[in-house]
Amino acid sequence: MNEITCECGHVNPEGTVLCESCGKPVEDNQHLNGNENQTLLNMRYDGSARRSQTYNRTFIDKVWNFFSSVKVGVWLIVITLIASAIGTLLPQEMYIPPGSDASTHYRDQYGLIGQIYYQLGFHNLFSSWWYMLLLALIGISIIIASLDRFIPLYKTLKTQKPKRHDQFMKKQRIFGKTESDSIDMHLMKENLKKNRYKVTEEDGSLFAEKNRFSRWGPYVNHIGLIVFLLGTLLRFVPALYVDEFVWVREGETKMITGTEGQYYIKNEDFILENYDENDERFQEAIMRNGQPVPKTYQTNAVIYERTDDIVVGKDPELKEVKEAEARVNHPIKFENYTLYQASYQQNEFNEMTFKLHDMDDEDSSYGEFTIDLDDPETEYELDSGHVVVLGSYFPEYELDDGEPVSVSKYPRNPAFVFNVYPPGESDGEPEVSFAGIGANVDGSGENEFKVGLVDFDVRDVTGLTVRKDYTLPFIALGGAIFMIGVIQGMYWNHRRIWVKPKDNGVWIAGHTNKNWVALKREIEKSTKGTGIETPVDQQELKD
Amino acid sequence: MGDLSAISSNLLYAAFVIYLVATFFFAGAIRDKKTTSPDRVGKIGIILSIVGFLTQLGYFFTRWGAAGHAPVSNLFEFITFFGMMLVFAFIIMYFIYRINVLGVIALPVALLIIAFASMFPTEISPLVPSLQSHWLYIHVTTAALGQAILSISFVAGLIFLIRQVDQNKKTKQTFWLEFVIYMVATTLAFIIISSVFSAFNYEASFEAPVEGQPVEITYEMPAIAGPFEGELISDGAMSPLFQAPEWMRGVDAAIKFNTMIWSILGGLVLYWLVRLVLRKRIGSALQPLLRKANPEIVDEVGYRAVAIGFPIFTLGALIFAMIWAQQAWDRFWGWDPKEVWALITFFFYAAYLHLRLSRGWQGTKSAWLAVGGFAIIMFNLLAVNLIISGLHSYA
Numbered sequence: 051m052n053e054i055t056c057e058c059g060h061v062n063p064e065g066t067v068l069c070e071s072c073g074k075p076v077e078d079n080q081h082l083n084g085n086e087n088q089t090l091l092n093m094r095y096d097g098s099a100r101r102s103q104t105y106n107r108t109f110i111d112k113v114w115n116f117f118s119s120v121k122v123g124v125w126l127i128v129i130t131l132i133a134s135a136i137g138t139l140l141p142q143e144m145y146i147p148p149g150s151d152a153s154t155h156y157r158d159q160y161g162l163i164g165q166i167y168y169q170l171g172f173h174n175l176f177s178s179w180w181y182m183l184l185l186a187l188i189g190i191s192i193i194i195a196s197l198d199r200f201i202p203l204y205k206t207l208k209t210q211k212p213k214r215h216d217q218f219m220k221k222q223r224i225f226g227k228t229e230s231d232s233i234d235m236h237l238m239k240e241n242l243k244k245n246r247y248k249v250t251e252e253d254g255s256l257f258a259e260k261n262r263f264s265r266w267g268p269y270v271n272h273i274g275l276i277v278f279l280l281g282t283l284l285r286f287v288p289a290l291y292v293d294e295f296v297w298v299r300e301g302e303t304k305m306i307t308g309t310e311g312q313y314y315i316k317n318e319d320f321i322l323e324n325y326d327e328n329d330e331r332f333q334e335a336i337m338r339n340g341q342p343v344p345k346t347y348q349t350n351a352v353i354y355e356r357t358d359d360i361v362v363g364k365d366p367e368l369k370e371v372k373e374a375e376a377r378v379n380h381p382i383k384f385e386n387y388t389l390y391q392a393s394y395q396q397n398e399f400n401e402m403t404f405k406l407h408d409m410d411d412e413d414s415s416y417g418e419f420t421i422d423l424d425d426p427e428t429e430y431e432l433d434s435g436h437v438v439v440l441g442s443y444f445p446e447y448e449l450d451d452g453e454p455v456s457v458s459k460y461p462r463n464p465a466f467v468f469n470v471y472p473p474g475e476s477d478g479e480p481e482v483s484f485a486g487i488g489a490n491v492d493g494s495g496e497n498e499f500k501v502g503l504v505d506f507d508v509r510d511v512t513g514l515t516v517r518k519d520y521t522l523p524f525i526a527l528g529g530a531i532f533m534i535g536v537i538q539g540m541y542w543n544h545r546r547i548w549v550k551p552k553d554n555g556v557w558i559a560g561h562t563n564k565n566w567v568a569l570k571r572e573i574e575k576s577t578k579g580t581g582i583e584t585p586v587d588q589q590e591l592k593d
Numbered sequence: 594m595g596d597l598s599a600i601s602s603n604l605l606y607a608a609f610v611i612y613l614v615a616t617f618f619f620a621g622a623i624r625d626k627k628t629t630s631p632d633r634v635g636k637i638g639i640i641l642s643i644v645g646f647l648t649q650l651g652y653f654f655t656r657w658g659a660a661g662h663a664p665v666s667n668l669f670e671f672i673t674f675f676g677m678m679l680v681f682a683f684i685i686m687y688f689i690y691r692i693n694v695l696g697v698i699a700l701p702v703a704l705l706i707i708a709f710a711s712m713f714p715t716e717i718s719p720l721v722p723s724l725q726s727h728w729l730y731i732h733v734t735t736a737a738l739g740q741a742i743l744s745i746s747f748v749a750g751l752i753f754l755i756r757q758v759d760q761n762k763k764t765k766q767t768f769w770l771e772f773v774i775y776m777v778a779t780t781l782a783f784i785i786i787s788s789v790f791s792a793f794n795y796e797a798s799f800e801a802p803v804e805g806q807p808v809e810i811t812y813e814m815p816a817i818a819g820p821f822e823g824e825l826i827s828d829g830a831m832s833p834l835f836q837a838p839e840w841m842r843g844v845d846a847a848i849k850f851n852t853m854i855w856s857i858l859g860g861l862v863l864y865w866l867v868r869l870v871l872r873k874r875i876g877s878a879l880q881p882l883l884r885k886a887n888p889e890i891v892d893e894v895g896y897r898a899v900a901i902g903f904p905i906f907t908l909g910a911l912i913f914a915m916i917w918a919q920q921a922w923d924r925f926w927g928w929d930p931k932e933v934w935a936l937i938t939f940f941f942y943a944a945y946l947h948l949r950l951s952r953g954w955q956g957t958k959s960a961w962l963a964v965g966g967f968a969i970i971m972f973n974l975l976a977v978n979l980i981i982s983g984l985h986s987y988a
Binding site for chain 1: 598659660661690714716717718719721722723725726840889890893896897900901903904907908912915919920921922923925927928929930933934936937940941943944947948949950951952977981
C-alpha cells in the first residue's frame, strides 16, 4: 500500500484524488478524475480512492474494473432495452394462439421476418438464456459498481474536516472571494443554521452540510434491485412457488392441483354477467363494441380440506374450509394458496340422451340411453334388447382432411361413432353410424336403424389458476427498498458550503450533487447581511 | 346522468380554451419588448394555467360522476388525463423555477395532446372485469403523473435545443430538430384532417376478406390505401389509390394505415407551408423567440424533471402495475408489450440518470436524450395500443 500523506497530516489510501480530510488535490492522481488542465475539480465521489481507479494489474482487477464502470452499466441497460423492444415487435410464444407450433407459426404469419425472429430466439426472448444473462450482468454490475463507490465515499464524507485547502476551494464550481474587514461570521453561521444546515467549525473555518443521507440513495436503491432480482430467482425453488391450473365444472368437486391432494374445490355456480345494453350511460360504447361487454366473471365455490390420509383410489373425507367467490380482481385465498378466476367455458355438454329408431320413422323407438360425457360407458343395452356400443368418442369434434378428430378432451362439441347390435346378434356385424350436434351420418348407407339426439344438458366450466407464492414478500421488499432509495437520492440533495477566513476577507465555496439553482439561492440567503459577497457559478454554459 | 356528462365535456372545452389563452400570455411574457412588465404577463399566464387545470379537474370529476368510475379507462380518457397531468407538472416546475418560457412549449404540447385525445371515441365505456379495481385509479393516475413530469424534461430539452442548436449551417442536429417539429406538424395534421372529415360525416365502406370471411370495413377518411383485396361498396366515395399490404391483417389495420398516410402527408404539407412562408428552418425561426431562456437553468429543469418524475413513474407504472397485475391476472409480470415498454421507459431514464453522472452529458446531449425519452413514452401510449396491442388494449 502506497499511502499518501497530505500536508494537512492526514494519511490517505492509495489512489486518493482529493485529500479525505482537507480536500487538497493529490498531485499525482489528478488524471484519475480528469482534473488536469481543468479550472474546476471533478467532485465525483469526492475524489475518494476507488479500487477500480487504483488497481489494474490482476485478472480480478480487470473484471472488477469492467463491472464497476458506469459506461459498461449503461451499455448493458441499453442492450437490454433494445432487445426488449425487439421482443415486443411480434407476439411472444406464450401469446400466440394455443396449439399452434411456434416453428411454423412465425414463418406462416410474418414471413421471412418471422422466421428470423424465431431462429434468433426472440419468440421466447424473456426466458432465453441470453436475456437472463443480460439481467445477471446488470445485477453484477450494480453490486460491484456500488461497492466500488460507496465504501470510499462513505469514508471520505466521514473524514472530511471543516477547514478546506485553498486549491480545493478555488476549484469548486461555486466560489467567491470577499475582501473586507467587516464580515460577520457569526451571522453567517446563524443564517446557515436557519437554512437547516449542520454547521461545524475549525480554526475559524465554517463548514455547513445538509442531507448527506441522500448520497446513499443510489446504493439503497441498488440493494432493492438486487433483492428484487434474487426474489425472482427464488421462483425456481419448487417448494416456494406453485403455479397450476384447474378446470371445475358446475356441480363438480375436484382436487385442487398443486396442493398435493390436500384441498378440494366444488364449483357451485359459474356466473357470467354482461352489461345491460339499455344502460343509458354505456349504450353508445356497447353499440360501438358490437357485442356484449362482460361485467362479471364469478365462481361461487366451496373449498374443502381432506381430513383422512391420502390413499390411492379411496374416496376422500372432506371438511369444508370456506365458502367463497372468485372474481377477477378478487381471488379466493385459503391457507397459503390463492385461486384466481382466469378462464371459463360456457355451455359445455354434460349429458346427452339418444334414441334408437327406424331409419325412416322418427316416431318409432327402441329405447333411449343417456351418455354422461365425463364418464361415458362402453355399451348401452336398451329396453328392446338392442345394444349400442360406443365405437369412438370425440369430445370436441372437428373434421380434419375428412377424418373426424377431437381437438381437445373437453366436451364442447361431442360426436360419437355408434355400433348398433340388434337383440341377440351381439356376435354379428353391427350397423355403424356417426352422430354429433347437427350431424348424423349413416356408415354404410344401408342402415336400418338410426341413433338420434333427443335431449342434452349443458353446464359452465370455470378455469382457476392455483398459486402459492412465498417469493412475493421478497419481491415486494425489493420493490420497497428500491423506492425508498430512489426517493432518498432524488428528492433530497447533498449540499455543502465552506467559508474560510483569509487575511483580508473570506473565501466561500459550495457544492451540491444536483440542483445547483437551489444551492445558489440558499447561499444568497445565508450571506445576506454578513458582508460576504455572493459567489459566482464558474461553470455557466457559455452562449 | 346525461346532464352531468354534458357539463363534463363543456368543462373540457373550456379548459382547452383557457390553456390556449394562457399560452399567448406566456408567449407575450418572453418577448423582448419593454412596454409591459414580462413578470406581470407571465403571472397572468400561470394564473390562467391554474384556472384551466381546475376547470379540467372539473371535467374529470363530473365525468367520474357520470360514469361511476374514474375516467381513465380508454384511450380518450387516458390521453386527456395525461394532458392534464402535463399541465399540472408544468405548474409545479413553474413554481420551482419561475420561468415563463416553459409555458410557451409545455402548454401547446398539452393542448396538442388533449386535442389528439378527442380524436378517439369519447363516449363513456363500461369497465370490463379486469379493470374493476381501485388499482385502476391508483396505478393509472400515478403512471400518468410520472410520465407527465418526465415529459417536462422533453419540453425543457426542446427549449434548450431550439435555443442552442447552431442554425448557421445544416447539421444532423438541425435536421433532427426539424424532424421533431415535423412530428408536431403531423399530429396537428391528424387532428385537423380527422376533425374535418368527421364534421362532414365522411364514410367509405369496403368489403374485404378478414381471416377468410368477407367483412365490411368503414373508413372515416377517403381511402388512399384501401383494405387488401377490398371492394368499395359506398357510392360517391373516392376509390383507393392502392391497397394496404397483405400482412396488415384485422379489420382496423388498413384503416390505421390509411390514417397514418393522411397524417404524414398532411404533416408534410403543413410543415413545408410554414417553412416556405418563413423561408428558413422552423427551428431557426423559433430561435430568436427563446433568446431570453437561460440554457443553464433550462438544462437543470430537464434534469430535475427526470429526478422528480422517475420515482413517480417507477411507482405508478411498474410497482403499482405489478401489484394490480398480481391481483387481476395472477402474475405481477407477464411480458405483455405494455409492461415491456414501461420497463423500457424505466431503463431509458435509468440510463439517462447514470449518464448525467459523467462529464459531457449535460446540455445538448441530455436534451436529445429527453426527446428520445418522450418518443418512448409516446410509443408506449400509442403504438403499443394501436399497433402492437396485447392484454392492455383499453389504454
